Amino acid sequence: MPSNRYLSIWENGAFFEERPQWKGEGTAEAVIIGAGITGILTAHMLKKKGIDCILLESGRTASGQTRHTTAKITSLHGLMYDQLIKDFGKEKASLYASANEEAISQYASLIKDNGISCHFEKLPAYVYSTDDLLSIEREVEAAKECGILASFTDKTSLPFPVKGAVRFPEQAQFHPLEFLSVLAKSLTIYENSRVIGIEKDTVITKEGKVKAKHIILTSHYPFLITPGYYFARMHQERSYCLALKTPYSLDGTYKEDKKDGYSFRRFEDMLILGGGGHRTGENKTGGQYDSLRTYAKQYFPEAEEKYSWSAQDCQTLDGVPYIGQFSDQTPNWYIATGFHKWGMTTSMVAANLLSDMITGKENPYEQVFTPQRFKLTASITSLLDETKHSAVGLVLKKLKPVPQDLSAINPGSGRVIELEGEKVGIYKTKENQIFAVDPKCTHLGCQLEWNEEEETWDCPCHGSRFNYDGTLLDEPAGEPITRREFHEESPEAETIL
Ligand SMILES: Cc1cc2nc3c(=O)[nH]c(=O)nc-3n(C[C@H](O)[C@H](O)[C@H](O)COP(=O)(O)OP(=O)(O)OC[C@H]3O[C@@H](n4cnc5c(N)ncnc54)[C@H](O)[C@@H]3O)c2cc1C
Ligand code: FES
Incomplete structure (x- = not known):
């Protein structure tokens, strides 16, 4: 049976006692x-x-x-402050900055006052660019205007040259669990x-x-x-992470300037490499882990992969x-x-x-x-983009022709096919075992997309996710999708209640 829940680097390091159910x-x-x-x-x-x-x-x-x-504690949220000033004005952008800077100090005091041992470490944070010097320079100026002690540098501890980087001092990282x-x-x-x-x-x-x-x-x-x-007014985006055992050292946490760019931090003897960001429901062909691995091979050829995992977060309109x-x-x-x-x-x-x-x-x-x-x-x-995505999920998929032939699905793959006028989500394991589901999201009914990489059914509208067998993995949906019985010899799907 395939497994599609990858363990993150944190999961072996913390114990939460079991709690009762509310009744x-x-x-x-x-x-x-x-x-x-x-x-x-x-x-x-x-x-x-x-x-x-x-x-x-x-x-x-x-x-x-x-x-x-990846648990970087920082107020350097990609290239943000230049845009915040444009959209909200300097006063509100400065408030955003100080709210987040105060949060970093609060972590430090909370951890100290409660004697919490959680690998908390102060260090600088960087956002770098390999091709866009201007945006980096603009961001440094904008962050300074918002009251942050930001500086420009083109010298980093990354294993490749950069055009420039924004540096925020006194940021942090920890073990969240x-x-x-x-x-x-x-x-x-x-x-x-x-x-x-x-x-x-x-x-x-x-x-x-x-x-x-x-x-x-x-x-x-x-x-x-x-x-x-x-x-x-919200959708979700996924990203992928590898924890690589390597002595390669970093002086801070790093994030590339691009939305789907790379991210780096260290934890003990490992380097956490992140990347491959995309809207949830848009990873039909997979390949995100593979491209991270190729990238890791290029820059950290001696590294040994210890963990690989992915996650998603909510994105607001502004x-x-x-x-x-x-x-x-x-x-x-x-x-x-x-x-x-x-x-x-x-x-x-x-x-x-x-x-x-x-x-x-x-x-x-x-x-x-x-x-x-x-x-x-x-x-x-x-x-407008949100509306477009929901419209595609809700309406256009209904009009799109889908293959009817099960042989079109390779072992280890999944897709939506049409059987007797009804759409059915089929996943064929490497051993040719078939899992059939109703590919309709239980949140607002968008058509689900097969995620080859993680063997899940993902919703492009707002990011709900379901296991290949229909089990609910991620909200906003609150119910699993319907599992169906499937007989290959007489290809008709019937609902399992
Ligand atoms: C790959 C990746 C890397 C990231 N790295 C960083 C980083 O370096 N620094 C940083 O600042 N941020 C980072 N983030 C973002 C950060 O991890 C998230 O913003 C944060 O963990 C969200 O926490 P949360 O408590 O809001 O959500 P969650 O941790 O998802 O908690 C929500 C809880 O609600 C429960 N729940 C859901 N529905 C119900 C319901 N109906 N009834 C009861 N319970 C329910 C869920 O089971 C869950 O336990 C990263 C995100 C991703 C995807
Ligand atoms: S319809 Fe909203 S998450 Fe699927």
Whole structure:
């Protein structure tokens, strides 16, 4: 049987004790939905401010994207500040910068004050370019304008020359699960407790209900369709990572200037190489790990591959996370999402901001991150792009001709075929075993795409993912896709209930 869940470098290094499932009815001052880094940090801050809360987690604690991060703690989020100033003005861009810089200092104090041993290390962060000097120079100036001690350099510890790099001093990296396993110990968490709905002040799971004054969604991509309409203003992007055992040393963390570019950091005797970014649902032919491996061979020929894994994160329309009140109609619901693959600092920003909002303390960063903002200038191109992708997923696939012949599918591959007028997602294992599913996403019904690389069915609309056998892997969908019985000799698929 193929396996498609790759272990990240962090997964052997931390232990989370098992927690019970939420059953029956109860009350709490605050309920947090999702125990990833955002949920855990928010619960920690709320507890410090005297708010009693419980976390409801659909799987195990920290079993979401946080488990697969590269855990660079930095306010250098790609090339961002020049664009932020253009879209939001210098004042808001500076607030974005200081919110994230403060988050780095907070990690340092939290780790020190609680004696947490989690490989936390201060070091500079770089964004480099191999071909675009101008953008790097512009970013250095923009970051300085926003109050960061940024500098330009063309000397890096990377194994190839660069045109230039932005350097931020006093950034950091750590082992995220070692950190969270300590913080989680003192929190009230219920595992295997997927939230399926919220009604006013009541959170509903399959097994029970919790009534709460404050409800906080930290479930990564929100599973609710209305209110808030987050599905119309967010999608997900995946990236791939290799951990390579090599003595090659780096003086900081590195990220290429391009959206799908490379990323580098060290952890103990390994170098973590990331790259291959793409919109979830757009990896039909695979090859992302292979191209990372080819790249690794070129620059680190002696390195030995120890781990390989992938993950995805939510992308907002204007590049700034949504942190604040969930919607105008729900004053007691809060959200933190859309971290653009920079959720280490922005989850800390969220924990501060949401706990301040709940305890009635003013927070200067509310105006930057509020999900109720809508900057047409910054958002319109992305909004049109979102609409286009959803339209393709929902409508055009219905019109596209699909092959009807099972022999068109090679062993080890999958695709959607048409059987007796109905579309069926077929995966043929290397041993010719067939897994058939209904290739329709259980979130909003988009047609799923086969992901050859990870043997999964991925949704191009908002990024839900399902295993080859239909099991749900990633939200926003909350239900598996329907598995079908399949008989090759008489090719008709019937639903397994
Ligand atoms: C390849 C990659 C590398 C990255 N590297 C970095 C980096 O170097 N630095 C950085 O700052 N950021 C990085 N990021 C981004 C960062 O990892 C994420 O932004 C962050 O981990 C998101 O945390 P979260 O708590 O919001 O989500 P998650 O960790 O996914 O937590 C959400 C939790 O909610 C649970 N859940 C979902 N639905 C429900 C429900 N209905 N009911 C109950 N529970 C539910 C899930 O099971 C999950 O445990 C990277 C991202 C990727 C993809
Ligand atoms: S994730 Fe929204 S339709 Fe699939």
